[in-house]
Amino acid sequence: MLSYSTPYLAGRRSSVFYKDILNGLQAENKHLPSKYFYDETGDKLFQQIMACPEYYPTRCEMEIMQHQSAKMARMFAEHDSSFDLVELGPGDATKSWYLLRELQKTEARFTYYPIDISSNVIGWLEDRLPSTLPGLRMQGLNGDFLEQLLQVNTFSGKRKIVLFMGANIGNMTPQQATVFCRELHEHLQPGDLLLTGFDLKKHPRMILDAYNDRQGFTREFNLNLLKRINNELDADFDVDQFEHYPVYDPLTGACKSYLISRIAQEVHIADRVIRFEENEPIYMEISQKYTLPEIEFMAIQSGFSPVHTFLDSKKWFADVLWQRMP
Ligand SMILES: C[S@@+](CC[C@H](N)C(=O)[O-])C[C@H]1O[C@@H](n2cnc3c(N)ncnc32)[C@H](O)[C@@H]1O
Known part of the structure; x- marks a missing residue:
């Protein structure tokens, strides 16, 4: 003892x-x-x-990523400039994998920076992703979201596209989420993009x-x-x-x-x-859980302008794309 x-x-x-x-x-x-x-x-x-079977958010967002990643990739690669793709809390990245693959198909020039508080997650991604996505340029970062995003900013001044998926933002109250998005606004440059997953309000029983x-x-x-x-x-x-x-x-x-x-x-x-x-x-x-108007309100409140909303076929989950306003 x-x-x-x-x-x-x-x-x-x-x-x-x-x-x-x-x-x-x-x-x-x-x-x-x-x-x-x-x-x-x-x-x-x-x-x-x-x-x-009860945990619908993953299946809904998976459907969005499987069917709409090509459109997302085209929107991200639009400016023809290289960029940093930063993912906050990727977990096993099974859903963002589809987007990474589509970005590779468009021959976009980007580096993927997954940021996760679990060192286990980062080790796992660094082991697995290079074999399923050959040629992917990536650097995993173990630590807290904003502190590690600051690190990425010191590596390069390239435009940033930030992924914050899987209803991670739902693990904050609406007030905390708005403050967090304002902090993201501070860490990004005008024109940078933020794709966030929001679980939508639906029948209370399904949610519980x-x-x-x-x-x-x-x-x-x-x-x-x-x-x-x-x-x-x-x-x-x-x-x-x-x-x-x-x-x-x-x-x-x-x-x-x-x-x-x-x-x-x-x-x-x-x-x-x-x-x-x-x-x-x-x-x-x-x-x-949010409604679409509540999400739009949060965008404006935190200095972003809504660009596009990607919904699953049941309209239970939304991945929303915002652009950082000047
Ligand atoms: C709910 S899971 C979502 C995983 C993935 N995005 C998905 O959609 O399946 C949350 C992930 O965020 C990470 N995470 C939670 N809080 C964090 C924080 N403050 N900073 C960095 N990573 C965090 C966890 O380790 C976990 O991998």
């Missing part, structure tokens, strides 16, 4: 992960940052969620089912963050004492996941004690 005074634990206690986790669990309304879902197990679980799959992958995905905290921060969460509880509000479009403490309990994280009341929630993640 390691004592808390070892340099090993002192190092962990000074990590950003430790600080973010404690910040969230010591708050009046306990919460955990969803970006930490994605360790090696979390990445695999997310792939299983995407394959679930997508975040409560019968096989229990979403439940495991949420509980995995507690296991990650146990493994990486020497904590002692008993995951069986927490219940996955998703809710959807059709008025606001907010689908939220919580873990509910089944009993009054104490959890130790390194040398800290976190107390839970019976039925106390930990707010885990938001998956925000």
